[in-house]
Amino acid sequence: MAEKFDVIVVGAGMAGNAAAYTLAKAGVNVLQIERGEYAGSKNVQGGILYAQAVEALIPEFRESAPLERHIIEQRIWVLNDKSYIGTHFRSDNFNEERPNRYTLVRAQFDKWLNGEVKKAGATVITETTVLELLKDETGKVNGVRCDRENGEVRADCVILCDGVNALVGSRSGVRKEINSKEVALAVKEMHFLPRDVINERFNIQESEGVVIEILGTVTEGMLGTGFIYTNGESLSVGIGVIVSDLMKNRINPSTLLEKMKSHPSVAPLLKGSEVKEYSAHLLPEGGYDSVPELSGNGWMVCGDSAHLLNAIHREGSNMALTSGRLAAETYLELRDKGQPINAENLKKYNQKLENSFVLKDLKKYRRMPHIMLENKQFVTMYPDLLAGAAETLLRVDGVDKKTKEKKITKDFRSARGIFGLVGDAFKLVRAWR
Template sequence: MSEERFDAIVVGAGPSGNAAAYTMAKAGLKVLQLERGEYPGSKNVQGAILYADALEKVIPDFRDDAPLERHVIEQRIWMMDDTSHAGMHYRSEDFNEEKPNRYTIIRAQFDKWFSRRVREAGATLLCETTVTDLLRDIKGKVIGVRTDRGGGHIYADVVVLADGVNSLVGQRAGLRPELKPQSVALAVKEMHFLPQEVIEQRFNLKGDEGVVIEVMGTVTNGMTGTGFIYTNKESLAVGIGCMVSDFAETGTAPYALLEAFKNHPSVKPLLEGSEVKEYAAHLIPEGGYREIPEIYGDGWVLVGDSAHFVNAVHREGSNLAMTTGRIAAQTIIRLRQFRSDFSKADLAAYRKALDETFVMKDLKKYKDIPNFLHGNAKNVFGVYPRLFSQAAQNWFRVDGVDKREKERQIVSSFRKGRGLRGMIGDAFKLARAWR
């Protein structure tokens, strides 16, 4: 292996790495994929959301054999205080379409399936292999990788780094900076197993229909973060995550936060009688557009989480990962046709192509949201959820108080809780960050 040369080396076998490796191998390139886990998906036990459009652009027939759990027909968004929740939900029969738009998946199963399709396309996979460094020529161009295996020098024309949010290879090589605690979230998840019929009864589902619940509010103890519940066929993925900097500052234990979330009056009945079989914690890059590092250079590109491609506002990650992996691969394929030496100038085409996609357009649109949330966390995740809950309870409680007086009380509670100037200022800041 050390004497063999490849057209491309892909470091990592998650969604972005698999998308890149599959696309290049399908085009006839000689591709080596390196994965430090025992097998692709071995480090992932959690449930997740799969966005069909992104995968369909890579593997059009993925629905034929991919391990899909439920297709999502209903989205719920909850704003919680300590004892209640207010929110909105959208449910549509139109989502029971021939080719559904979103699915819940179990990452361990999905990653193994995706990796099988990559190998069938012609790529070579080497697991339990850690890339320790990048190899460079005398001019500094990346020409391969060094691994922890004997004789571990492997050469290639270009290296695709898809090694996740930590991207230790990129950090060691000086291609990207270390993670900032205020730009990355730590999420903890559990898999709660229930009979299929119980899940369908509790969430008003039939067949393979699914529900996704996204939660914000006092459940994060004034920290910037969200909770979630995803329905799988015979399990529920339940989790919560907050910024690492907030955990460090408050001293809150992530697992304690998850326990409190599970015992919230709005969540506990949904989990009643379930058996917890899996627990996982992982980092999510949530710094957005302003934290994207340089994503290409002489002989290398960054894709997926390693380049901070996550839209935290809409809770989208896997679609950005697969899209960036695919576009990086397509760029490499085109450059190879022109006998490129994969210089930084040539690989700039990758960034140019990405700028025309929803990935960069969405991240750029929300570039100021992370700073807004950090600067207003106690209000967004504490004050406002309580005020909205109090207002809803006051309005719906029939107690002999006339409705005009109730309106006066609600307005008064908001003015007292946040102040007119504070509310106007928050609305202005949010509108400016959202535009």
């Protein structure tokens, strides 16, 4: 591996594939290095794919990409031990010609997208781990060192898309190590069921899909969420919890997954399914305040490695695809203008992210991770209070409605106090703005 390339892209996940594809299509001599046996072999996602971010790369992707179902209904369930209270939004408008959201299986999708990267002309090597960045005498990054004999490769620019652990950047001193309060550990199972059983259980037809996001006591007071997503002939079922909470409580996330699966509202959806795959993966959930330096002298960082994930809306794949594309476009602009690939010029990448939904959305929810970490009543007390209120109101038992409302108000006040309730509402509104 003595050759010199224009750009090296580390990783063949969403971000790495978007960067390598954009560069290769523009005729750049790009090398993509992936540690897995093939692109996608190490990747885990629930997962929902947002079409806009793929369309920006490959407008006709629907013709060949492996997509499971297009999503027509989203449910949010707040669980307590016996019940859930929630919202559904379902619309026939989502049965459009070019659907907006799909479920997918990452191993298949990443392999397909990486095939497009190769067709565009990139050199892709797999089963090779990048260990660190190489620098010249001025400190400019000019290549990478891999775990191969003679494993040094040189390039004018390195784009780091190595996922949430971000080991290449931290080992090379361009970012700090990740912190257990900033990352969630998710476990996921694939539950196989015949297509018509899924359609019947979720009230859908043909390739329509439903996603369910789950909050509440199922995480045993820790900060996290669960999910159930319909694929063609399987369900993705998982739960993720902030690592510092798991460590403090000494709980294994698979225990929480078992608890969620046996919940009376969840178990009937999974009944009779065959579990074929189990995986675990970290998610960067620290939000805007955890985003590291995004570029420097000869390097840029994208996707999970740059902590670009919106945990509130469960958007990570679109941020990874978009940031990978924007990093590549930054390089192309500098190349076309004949400008040097240095720290000053690569700041244009930071600017592009600032102007896009990626950093705008993370900035909007900047306070949310801190508020949720410090106010566990949102995942412990409120699910029970809300379920209790709904049950009180819905049970027809001869008690008049005014008395019922008084009971609900009393339950809320005695659980949290009037100042606590007002304070919590204020915190939520502040975090949401």
